Amino acid sequence: MRRLYPVLGAVLLIAAPLLFAAVSDEAVRLRNLSLAELENEQPALAEETLARLVEVVEDDPLPFANLAIATLRQQRFDEALKWIEKALEIDPKDAALITIKADVLQWSGSPDKAFDLYRQAATLAPDRVQIQYALYRQTSMVPPEVVGDTADETLAQLARLRPDNLLVALQRGQRAIANGDRQVATESYLRIRELLWQAPPAAETLVNQILDALEANDLAAARVPGLRLENVLKITAMYREGLRELTMGIQGMPLELFRNEPAATALGRPAEVRFRGQALTTKPGTGHAVAVADFDGDQKSDFAWIVDEGTATLETRLSSKGGEPGARLPATGVEHLVVAD
Numbered sequence: 001m002r003r004l005y006p007v008l009g010a011v012l013l014i015a016a017p018l019l020f021a022a023v024s025d026e027a028v029r030l031r032n033l034s035l036a037e038l039e040n041e042q043p044a045l046a047e048e049t050l051a052r053l054v055e056v057v058e059d060d061p062l063p064f065a066n067l068a069i070a071t072l073r074q075q076r077f078d079e080a081l082k083w084i085e086k087a088l089e090i091d092p093k094d095a096a097l098i099t100i101k102a103d104v105l106q107w108s109g110s111p112d113k114a115f116d117l118y119r120q121a122a123t124l125a126p127d128r129v130q131i132q133y134a135l136y137r138q139t140s141m142v143p144p145e146v147v148g149d150t151a152d153e154t155l156a157q158l159a160r161l162r163p164d165n166l167l168v169a170l171q172r173g174q175r176a177i178a179n180g181d182r183q184v185a186t187e188s189y190l191r192i193r194e195l196l197w198q199a200p201p202a203a204e205t206l207v208n209q210i211l212d213a214l215e216a217n218d219l220a221a222a223r224v225p226g227l228r229l230e231n232v233l234k235i236t237a238m239y240r241e242g243l244r245e246l247t248m249g250i251q252g253m254p255l256e257l258f259r260n261e262p263a264a265t266a267l268g269r270p271a272e273v274r275f276r277g278q279a280l281t282t283k284p285g286t287g288h289a290v291a292v293a294d295f296d297g298d299q300k301s302d303f304a305w306i307v308d309e310g311t312a313t314l315e316t317r318l319s320s321k322g323g324e325p326g327a328r329l330p331a332t333g334v335e336h337l338v339v340a341d
Contacts, residue, residue, distance in 0.1 A: 069252035
């Protein structure tokens with residue numbers, strides 16, 4: 001037993017720095033406020049909030065990284081680079097931080113340097129979809145001799161991570177055709193045919209043309225239909241959803257957690273909620289089809305229902321007017337109400 005103690009002590013010494021050091025409530029408040037300001041496209045306000053957060057939390061990369069994003073969105077590239085370098089001094093191997101630096105370099109006009117950093121981040125985080133897609137997107141902005149096999153390798157990673165993503169399948173199929181890889185191209189377009197739903201009729205025709213050409217081992221004949229297919233599908237919901245799965249479409253992805261902070265596993269203690277009924281003054285048994293919603297945008301519930309008093313009419317009652325009956329509209333034969341914006 002005596003021989004085990006030094007080993008256990010060494011393990012504890014190594015693991016201790018990796019544990020999350022709890023931050024103050026003020027730090028959490030400022031972090032959440034700055035994230036809300038960034039989300040609401042208020043980078044100047046976020047910059048002020050993050051400057052206060054730096055004074056509260058000095059040894060965590062989050063405030064510096066998010067300051068880089070706040071200044072990047074204000075087109076102050078030199079300051080953004082300064083802030084992200086401070087974050088990287090704390091954690092130089094963090095893939096998210098390296099990606100933010102790559103974003104700054106890309107937007108400031110250094111695509112080659114950005115490409116190297118995206119590739120480094122993608123190697124460190126092979127399962128982070130958005131980082132992998134950022135690298136793939138960057139391959140189109142640097143010379144082919146610099147890209148090498150990176151685009152194909154990254155698409156293979158994305159296909160592994162998101163096998164049902166239409167955009168990934170389309171891009172992989174097009175590149176396979178261009179590379180003369182009949183097997184990967186066939187796999188991609190067979191998968192696309194399985195994924196298509198509610199697509200324009202032209203899409204099915206193009207997929208069949210591509211697969212016919214691939215079956216005949218005529219990859220050249222498949223190239224143009226492959227390009228047309230993506231153009232046809234760009235207007236569809238499934239294409240847009242596929243793109244949203246790969247990228248947020250914003251300048252820089254802010255950090256949401258402090259260093260080594262565990263992700264939330266619960267929503268906290270439930271708040272006590274009580275419901276209080278409110279009687280309607282219309283005579284009993286003379287109404288039906290009740291609908292409840294906020295009709296006038298005052299954050300209070302309003303009512304609508306069909307009143308049967310000889311002739312069926314639609315009656316609305318607004319909470320802002322004390323629930324008193326409003327104007328009535330003819331509603332003969334109406335059995336159900338549906339609320340919509």
